């Protein structure tokens with residue numbers, strides 16, 4: 001077990017960032033101390049949190065009881081001796097290196113020997129603080145984004161002396177508090193600000209050069225990047241001096257290309273607060289503006305990857321998760337085409353005497369490869385990672401093709417491997433939009449092809465000499481849960497959730513789930529899960545044998561690796577009895593009654609509120625889909641798994657060609673309740 005098992009957190013600085021970070025930690029159920037200079041400042045920070053939570057209750061994001069629980073995890077104090085038993089301290093005080101150093105000196109005196117000390121600095125290097133701590137191996141950067149209680153992105157930055165164990169523990173702690181961590185070198189602006197600050201600054205330069213007025217620049221930037229705010233509106237929201245400071249800092253280290261545009265310098269000198277966003281939009285200037293802003297983004301993103309600051313994938317994740325751009329710089333670059341992207345980047349970089357980054361020069365005609373699924377060797381175990389957190393790693397054709405490639409590579413290594421997701425989901429299912437688009441275009445064959453391909457892949461995943469493990473650290477739904485069922489072992493964090501919501505959208509699990517699930521947990525419980533869409537937490541899933549182990553975040557990787565080093569499972573016996581006494585009534589009920597008996601009211605719930613609720617939920621599902629599931633269970637039970645899986649393919653067209661499928665899928669996309677066809681007896 002790692003000596004850095006992070007259970008208790010502290011945040012130093014109860015300002016905008018610190019209070020939000022503490023709020024998020026407490027919301028995810030972890031104890032956190034919030035520290036500031038004096039009690040008044042602590043109280044101000046606590047009040048920011050209370051106000052935000054109260055607004056959450058008004059907007060029905062939280063129930064009052066939840067807010068009470070969150071607040072009970074938080075303690076505000078100005079007494080630093082209370083930091084003695086804290087495992088991870090996150091510093092979020094003023095952006096002043098001397099203030100930060102004094103904080104770290106004090107932390108080194110007050111914290112225990114295994115405490116990890118993190119800085120949320122935006123503009124200094126992490127290594128600038130090394131001399132202020134007694135144990136540099138326990139110093140790390142955790143760079144959050146505003147608003148840190150809502151924005152999931154965090155850049156995790158080690159300096160040269162950060163120990164790998166500390167890095168891994170800090171990373172795991174961020175997953176435990178629901179963040180999406182990305183790796184960053186200890187470099188100016190880390191990952192996202194490195195290209196985002198120049199993006200804003202390019203708007204300023206376009207204004208200064210008189211290319212267009214400010215309203216036109218904002219309009220064109222929004223259109224070109226598919227974002228909600230242009231650079232000037234954004235500066236007004238986040239504070240113009242912050243943009244000035246950020247560009248100044250990058251410019252001082254990286255050169256003139258990054259320095260603030262003159263129009264920004266001049267504006268700040270006026271002392272005015274906000275840019276005047278009014279003005280007539282001149283649409284004729286769109287191309288001139290879009291090309292420049294895309295060029296800057298392509299140049300800087302490629303440059304930072306060239307320098308080893310971040311990977312292509314993390315650069316894109318940063319934009320999608322941290323900035324909520326609909327596509328990352330490299331996705332946009334590939335969409336624009338490599339030739340054009342090179343020209344755009346060259347045009348902006350060339351005017352500062354800068355050369356094209358090597359990766360842009362060397363890119364082939366297909367552009368920059370983006371590994372939506374990656375494979376890495378970690379201590380002799382392969383880690384196959386799904387890298388699309390903004391869509392919860394939903395499976396579409398591109399993901400499947402990449403997964404296929406990595407699966408073959410992983411098998412070729414002759415080593416066991418672990419599947420894991422980035423962000424808050426393992427894999428949240430298949431890409432619903434792809435289904436709806438295909439149905440709307442009457443392109444059923446695209447769906448059949450997708451499902452056939454997925455089924456084949458999952459079958460390949462299931463067969464193999466070396467063990468495969470699914471690491472569930474968040475949501476595993478639908479296709480994601482089916483993928484996990486195709487691996488030998490499933491290990492989950494305590495907050496993982498697993499479920500099969502297919503009948504809610506008029507279909508059935510078509511990637512092996514209808515046959516693998518009952519073989520793993522027994523037919524009655526499989527019926528219960530598929531018919532009602534009931535999600536299971538990790539502990540309940542463990543109690544019925546759906547998963548094999550539950551481990552805290554700090555131990556999750558090590559636990560997955562130890563399962564991976566076991567042998568592959570030969571055959572699992574289908575359970576014939578219920579292993580969780582709390583689910584015995586459910587087992588008996590679904591063992592005894594058919595879908596029609598349940599829905600027509602013939603089945604006897606014996607006043608059991610749990611069963612009554614299950615029946616009610618079944619009434620909200622697609623009857624057509626329920627009947628298909630039932631038929632698959634009945635027929636499949638008598639067949640070998642290989643043959644049983646063929647039944648799914650056979651019934652796929654029946655499911656997708658039914659009106660309930662298009663209704664269920666559309667309703668999900670539109671965020672409304674589906675209106676399914678009712679059974680004759682309803």
Ligand SMILES: NC(=O)c1ccc[n+]([C@@H]2O[C@H](COP(=O)([O-])OP(=O)(O)OC[C@H]3O[C@@H](n4cnc5c(N)ncnc54)[C@H](O)[C@@H]3O)[C@@H](O)[C@H]2O)c1
Nearest residue numbers: 013014015016017018036037092093094095121122144146
């Ligand atoms: N604001 C952002 O969008 C953003 C984003 C990422 C990172 N950051 C970084 O986060 C840090 C904090 O930024 P902020 O916007 O929350 O600042 P802020 O001014 O809102 O809050 C800073 C807090 O630190 C407290 N403080 C100052 N010196 C202290 C000390 N010696 N001990 C304890 N508390 C002390 C202050 O009283 C204040 O409450 C900065 O390093 C900033 O660069 C900010």
